[in-house]
Amino acid sequence: MPDGHTSIKQEEQARSSLEPPDFELVARVRSGNESAFEELFNRHRRRVSLIASRFFRQREQVEEIVQESFTKAYFALNDFYNEQEASFAAWLARIAYNSCYDELRRQKRRHENALSDVSEEDAAWLEDNLRAGGAEGDVEGTAVTRDLADKLLSRLSAEDRMVLVMLDAEGLSVSEIADSTGWSVSKVKVRAHRARASLRRVLQRFL
Amino acid sequence: MTGHKKEHGMNERLDQLGRKLVRAAADNEEVGEAAASSSFLYTRLRARINSERARREERERWRALFGVVWRAVPAMAIVTLLAFVLFLSSTFGRSVGSYTDEALFGARDAGVERVVFASDRQPLSSDDVLATILNDEERGNLR
Numbered sequence: 001m002p003d004g005h006t007s008i009k010q011e012e013q014a015r016s017s018l019e020p021p022d023f024e025l026v027a028r029v030r031s032g033n034e035s036a037f038e039e040l041f042n043r044h045r046r047r048v049s050l051i052a053s054r055f056f057r058q059r060e061q062v063e064e065i066v067q068e069s070f071t072k073a074y075f076a077l078n079d080f081y082n083e084q085e086a087s088f089a090a091w092l093a094r095i096a097y098n099s100c101y102d103e104l105r106r107q108k109r110r111h112e113n114a115l116s117d118v119s120e121e122d123a124a125w126l127e128d129n130l131r132a133g134g135a136e137g138d139v140e141g142t143a144v145t146r147d148l149a150d151k152l153l154s155r156l157s158a159e160d161r162m163v164l165v166m167l168d169a170e171g172l173s174v175s176e177i178a179d180s181t182g183w184s185v186s187k188v189k190v191r192a193h194r195a196r197a198s199l200r201r202v203l204q205r206f207l
Numbered sequence: 208m209t210g211h212k213k214e215h216g217m218n219e220r221l222d223q224l225g226r227k228l229v230r231a232a233a234d235n236e237e238v239g240e241a242a243a244s245s246s247f248l249y250t251r252l253r254a255r256i257n258s259e260r261a262r263r264e265e266r267e268r269w270r271a272l273f274g275v276v277w278r279a280v281p282a283m284a285i286v287t288l289l290a291f292v293l294f295l296s297s298t299f300g301r302s303v304g305s306y307t308d309e310a311l312f313g314a315r316d317a318g319v320e321r322v323v324f325a326s327d328r329q330p331l332s333s334d335d336v337l338a339t340i341l342n343d344e345e346r347g348n349l350r
Contacts, residue, residue, distance in 0.1 A: 038249055041249055042249075045243050045248065046239075046240070046243040048243075050236060050239040051239075052239065053239030053242065054233040054235065057235055059241055059242050063248065063251075066242060066248065066252075067248075067252050070252050071252065071255050071256055075256075129224055129227075145231045146232060146235075148228070149232035150232050153228070153232050164225075164229045165232070165233050168229040168233075169229055169230050169232075169233030170233075196225065199221075199225040199228075199229075200218060200221040200222065200225065203221050203224060
C-alpha cells in the first residue's frame with residue numbers, strides 16, 4: 001500500500017478512541033445534525049482527494065471529484081446501513097471511485113476525437129526504456145514522464161484506465177477492486193487482462 | 208517456438224513499461240494533498256449540496272405532477288368511455304326498442320294485454336283483446 005493510505009489508517013486508529021465513530025456521526029446527520037456531516041467530511045476529505053489524484057492531474061478536477069463524492073454520499077446516507085467501524089470509509093471510497101470512473105468516461109467522450117500527440121522525443125524515450133527492459137531510471141516523478149503517461153493512458157477506455165490504476169498504482173487486489181467498484185471478481189480479472197493488452201497495443205503503436 | 212518466446216518476452220517488457228507509466232501517471236499525491244487542504248472546500252460543498260437539494264425538490268415536484276397526470280388520464284379515459292357507452296346504449300335502445308311510452312303508460316285501458324300486443328304500434332280495443340282470448344280458449348278446447 002502506498003504511504004498516503006498507511007498514514008490515513010494510522011490517523012483513523014488514533015482518532016477512534018477519542019471521537020465518535022463514523023456510524024454515529026452518520027446517525028446524527030440523518031437526524032438533522034448538519035455539523036456531524038462537516039465532521040465526516042473533515043475526517044475523510046484527504047482519503048477522497050488522494051483517490052481522485054490517482055486519476056486526475058489538475059487540482060480543480062480533484063476538488064470537483066471530492067465535492068461530487070461527498071454530495072452523492074450526503075444524499076445516499078439513508079442507504080448506508082453497515083454499522084461496522086471503518087465501513088463508512090470503504091463505502092465512501094466506493095462512491096469516490098465511481099465518481100472518478102464517471103468523470104473518466106465523460107472526459108473520454110469529450111476528447112474522443114482529440115487525440116493528444118506523442119512527439120518523436122516521447123517515442124524515442126519509450127523505445128529506450130523498452131530496450132532497457134523497462135528498468136531505466138526512476139520513471140515516476142519526472143514531469144515529462146507524467147505527461148507522456150497521461151497522453152498514453154488517455155487512449156485507454158475509462159474501465160481499462162480505472163482497473164490499471166487500481167492494480168498498479170493503488171496496489172489493490174482483485175477482490176478489493178471488486179469491492180470498490182461493485183464489479184464482480186471475474187469482471188475485474190477479465191478487464192485487467194484486456195486493459196494490459198490495450199496498453200501494450202498503445203505502446204506498440206509508438207515503437 | 209522461438210517466435211512465440213520472443214513475443215512473450217516483448218509482451219512482458221511492454222507490461223513492465225506499462226506498469227511504470229501507470230504509476231507515473233498516478234503519482235500525483237501532492238495535488239491530492241493540496242486539494243484536501245484547500246480552503247472553503249466545505250463551504251463550496253455545502254453550496255453544492257443546497258443547489259442539488261433544490262434541483263431534486265424541483266424534480267420531485269415534476270414527478271408528483273406527472274404521477275397525478277399518469278393516474279388521471281386513464282381515469283378520465285374510463286369515465287369518457289363509460290359516458291360514450293351509456294350514450295350509445297340509450298340511443299340504440301330508443302331506436303330499436305318496441306315499447307313506446309304510450310304502450311307502457313297508455314291512458315286508455317292500460318294493462319298487460321296492451322303491452323303484449325303493442326308491438327304493431329296500433330291501439331287495441333277491448334273487443335280485440337276479448338276476441339284474442341276467446342280464440343285462444345277455443346284452440347285449447349279443440350286440442
